[in-house]
Amino acid sequence: MHGGDEMNDCPTPISDEVLTAYWAADVDQETLFQVEEHIFSCDSCAEALARISAVAESIRSLLPPVLKREQLEGLRGRGLRIVENPIMPGERAPCVFAREVDVLLHVLKGVELHPATEVTVSVLDEESGSRLLDLPSATFEAGSGEVLIACQRHFVAFPPNIIFEIRAQEPMGAERVTRYYVPHGFEP
Numbered sequence: 628m629h630g631g632d633e634m635n636d637c638p639t640p641i642s643d644e645v646l647t648a649y650w651a652a653d654v655d656q657e658t659l660f661q662v663e664e665h666i667f668s669c670d671s672c673a674e675a676l677a678r679i680s681a682v683a684e685s686i687r688s689l690l691p692p693v694l695k696r697e698q699l700e701g702l703r704g705r706g707l708r709i710v711e712n713p714i715m716p717g718e719r720a721p722c723v724f725a726r727e728v729d730v731l732l733h734v735l736k737g738v739e740l741h742p743a744t745e746v747t748v749s750v751l752d753e754e755s756g757s758r759l760l761d762l763p764s765a766t767f768e769a770g771s772g773e774v775l776i777a778c779q780r781h782f783v784a785f786p787p788n789i790i791f792e793i794r795a796q797e798p799m800g801a802e803r804v805t806r807y808y809v810p811h812g813f814e815p
């Protein structure tokens with residue numbers, strides 16, 4: 628099912644991961660053809676693609692999803708109401724995006740970033756394991772040991788049980804993977 632959508636009437640729904648890859652033009656020709664053929668005849672999957680597209684476009688147009696501390700301070704200087712949600716690796720940190728908040732900042736702490744040459748941040752659906760979003764070459768500051776994720780109100784389109792996955796690529800090719808579990812809700 629698409630992101631926990633209980634009303635999906637499609638007998639063979641396309642996963643959010645495949646729809647996201649399709650939207651990002653990151654599929655092979657055969658998959659491209661299969662997805663297009665399916666969504667043109669399936670309202671449910673077409674709606675799921677529209678939801679993913681809307682979320683992705685909103686992310687691009689508002690704030691970068693991964694910030695540096697200096698960007699964060701600039702946002703505070705502009706008067707944005709920001710609440711920090713610090714999380715340690717492997718920790719489950721439930722949170723609620725309050726009505727009066729502009730940005731819920733997930734502060735992913737305890738990441739070994741010092742030897743990293745590149746960092747990828749992924750957003751996963753804990754329930755299905757689907758990869759909802761990949762942010763390659765994400766902004767990071769090696770000395771801080773943290774990655775700052777700016778969650779905004781349009782993230783309500785994501786499933787409620789999110790995993791943030793940080794993949795830090797080291798100079799000799801080793802990759803270090805760190806996960807953070809963030810069940811969340813949004814006040815109306």
